[in-house]
Amino acid sequence: MKIGALKESHEGEARVGITPSSTAFLKKLGHEVFIETGAGEKAGFSDQDYEAAGVTVLPSAQELTDGVDVVVKVRQPQDGEIGRMREGQTLISHFYPAQNEDLLAKAKDQGITAIAMDMVPRISRAQKMDALSSMANIAGYRAVIEAANNFPRFFTGQVTAAGKVPPAKVLVVGAGVAGLAAIGAATSLGAQVFAFDVRPEVAEQIESMGAEFVYLDFEEETKDGAETGGYAAPSSPEFREKQLEKFRELAPEMDIVITTALIPGRDAPVLWTKDMVEAMKTGSVIVDLAAEKGGNCELTEPDQRIVSENGVVIIGYTDFPSRMATQASELYGNNIRHFVTDLTPGKDGVIDHNMEDDVIRGATVAHAGEVTYPPPKPKVA
Ligand code: NAD
Secondary structure, rough: EEEEEEOOOOOOOOOOOOOOHHHHHHOOOOOEEEEEOOOHHHHHOOHHHHOOOOOOEEEOOOHHHHHHOOEEEOOOOOOHHHHHOOOOOOOOOOHHHHHOHHHHHHHHHHHOEEEEEEHOOHHHHHHOHHHEEEEEEHHHHHHHHHHHHHHOOOOEEEEEEEEOOOOOEEEEEEOOHHHHHHHHHHHHHOOEEEEEEOOOOHHHHHOOOOOEOOOOOOOOOOOOOHHOOOOOOOOOHHHHHHHHHHHHHHOOOOOOOOOOOOOOOOOOOOOOOOHHHEEEEOOEEEEEEEHHOOOOOOOOOOOOEEEEOOOOOOEEOOOHHHHHHHHHHHHHHHHHHHHHHHHHOOOOOOHHHOOHHHHHHHHEEEOHHHEEEOOOOOOOO
């Protein structure tokens, strides 16, 4: 089949869905590979790099779409990008179907198959295709780098002839994929790291990474993991009160706060309130990775870097993976080529869209003129 990557239309998006190195794998599966001219430029891959890898470069989005069977993108499609497609074509990209009913309807009407990389089931077998994790890992790391870049002190403690430097104190709120990556990056820079999550089972992981788990003096009845798919459920008001009380106690001490707390299908919980920001030291930094979902910090403004009245920098960027576009494209390109591997069981360039396969079924949000979201629960854990 012919597979091609569009140049991202979202302003400022620097990632690309196929890289010169992922091309080699797609070709081994028997596919022909195409890109829209300039698609990889912001990620550091020129048209010549693609051509050297055996990719055909097409001059426009329309010609790319017309020339391929499978269109690959990073961001969720724009209405017009689906509109350009023809019946029977496949789109692979982020999609966020729960928030994009109109796009789902458009995909159905257009008769395309839409594969949502954000819907890949989070089961062991599908880890190599899990774009949410590969991108969250980058976001967590980059959040620490942005924090360090805005922090007027060392992260690591030092004893120098000119004086003693204490290590920075970093609090990570939410220890999922992004939070754990942030813990890893902050400890490797030498900071003293504290972390909190509503899922007590992550305490061991946090401690094994050299960080300190922040315990609450409160027992919440936790939901069975199978019930929540391993994700967090909303906390009770009593638990939340205890959590805020703990954060209020920590706020004056913490130099850096990185928040990543999310609950699927909901707005981000507000956990770092205005009074906590006011209690922090001048020069402290908050990086709010939940900014796109409204933010964990009460003062966060999505896509902005603001400075509070008491001199705390609050970063609400929503494009952390794109800020590391080369790496992010390579990892996303790998997620895609692994997905395409499962779509090409014969390795003969023929796509078999097997809706009996849990992973393919889970990620397919529109197929054969139907909306196929939400999927049934996967059988294998
Ligand atoms: P996420 O982005 O949905 O949430 C980030 C973190 O915020 C989670 O750890 C969550 O518990 C935490 N959180 C929510 N509300 C909070 C609050 N009020 N206070 C503090 N923390 C709060 O999560 P994620 O990073 O996508 O991962 C969620 C789960 O999925 C984890 O258990 C992870 O290990 C699991 N996972 C499994 C696989 C796999 O098996 N293939 C892949 C990726 C993730």
